Amino acid sequence: MPESILVLTHADETGSTLTKGSLEVVYAGKELAGRFCAQLTIGILAVDADAAAKSLAGSGARILGVSGEVFAQARYASDAAACEALCNAAQATIVLVPQSSRMARVAAGVAHRIGGSIDTHITSIRGNSDIEVSRWFYRQRIEAVVTRSPRPWILLIESGVYPSLMGAGPDVAVEKVAIDVSAPRTTVIGTRAPAKGTQTIRPDAKMLFVAGAGWTKKQPDGQVHASEAGDLILGFLQKTGASLGSSKSLVDQGGDGEPVLPFLTHLNQVGQTGSTPRHVKGLATCCHGEEPHVVGWRFISERRAISLDSNCGWARGKADVVYVADAFKVMAKVNELLSSKA
Ligand SMILES: Cc1cc2nc3c(=O)[nH]c(=O)nc-3n(C[C@H](O)[C@H](O)[C@H](O)COP(=O)(O)OP(=O)(O)OC[C@H]3O[C@@H](n4cnc5c(N)ncnc54)[C@H](O)[C@@H]3O)c2cc1C
Secondary structure (H helix, E strand, O other): OOOEEEEEEEEOOOOOOEOHHHHHHHHHHHHHHHHOOOEEEEEEEEOOHHHHHHHHOOOOOEEEEEEOHHHOOOOHHHHHHHHHHHHHHHOOOEEEEEOOHHHHHHHHHHHHHOOOEEEEEEOEEEOOOOOEEEEEEOOOOEEEEEOOOOOOEEEEEOOOOOOOOOOOOOOOOOEEOOOOOOOOOOOOOOOOOOOOOOOOOOOOOOEEEEEOHHHHOOOOOOOOOHHHHHHHHHHHHHHHOOEEEEOHHHHHHHHHOOOOOOOOOHHHEEOOOOEOOOOOEEEEEOOOOOHHHHHHHOOOOEEEEEEOOOOOOHHHOOOOEEEEOOHHHHHHHHHHHHHHHO
16 A cells, blocks of 8 residues: 655744754655655644745645644643644554654554554654664664554654755645634643753754763862863853753762762763763763763764873774863863854
8 A cells, every 4th residue: 555644743832933853854754755655744733834834835745734822832632633633634654743742742642543553762764665664772772673564653753863854935835624622621821941041951952062070070280170160061051052961970979979060960961871862063071981971972973072081982983083181271262262253
């Protein structure tokens, strides 16, 4: 049976612009539809689906949309009902969905409602005669390739795997899909989020800045300079918008009663027992570059490190460039240059 592909997309907080993750999945859908000569449909969930569809100009896909103020906020009942209606309207066999928190929350329920299967955290879609998807298990050490014959099959695609589709051309026509979510039981009364600037984990940033335990160790003058370290790191993050990662040793230190950087938590930890972020560039500072840490850098394309130790793990082939230097001095100079540039 020929495949019919639906890409489910959603708007960001403006309600009228598709998220970056959505446009990446549109790119994946277009590529897959071309490979399997399949029909491509794009479903939009937005306050204003017509406005959101502007970025899909030239995609060549059939566009379906659900619109309304009710989609201004993520809410299980309305989002699941919208996705179900879009899946039914498209009669799709393959449904590609961004692995955003909004979609991940409803996707399994939608799979159940449409009698389909679901796989999450997909990092590639391959195959020519059968669709093969891959995902990582066991802290990114085992890559599994999955095929399934039952349809529909919902696939949640990780962000940063595909480029974003850059639409251009005349406005596209959106076919309205009607659903009744007039009286949702859940009312969203607001959002509580960390104050702007205090959130240091930024998955969409181009650069990852990793702080290692060296920042809080005794320096050549025999003293610990934890507060200066904190200022240098936060200054760099503020000027560049980079995301902050950490080694395990540094985030564990609080529990060991050693000097800590107060803005770091275990959520910042990168590595085998931490996260495996996806940024184009990475800069490790005061970090030794041991294998359990560097395994978390699997998806970082360009790696640089600053360490006093010319024999550290980074210098043994784990980084593209290693600066054997004092990170306090280097980062102070970098921040100074960034300030003068601004
Ligand atoms: C089962 C297991 C799982 C683990 N999982 C993880 C994980 O998920 N993530 C992780 O990070 N680790 C993990 N580890 C720990 C890992 O093996 C290392 O112990 C840890 O990464 C070391 O952290 P570090 O490099 O920051 O500290 P250190 O090894 O103490 O290195 C500090 C570095 O800073 C340098 N330095 C000091 N001062 C300066 C300065 N002024 N300028 C420049 N450089 C300076 C030193 O030369 C040194 O190289 C795991 C270990 C095990 C056994």
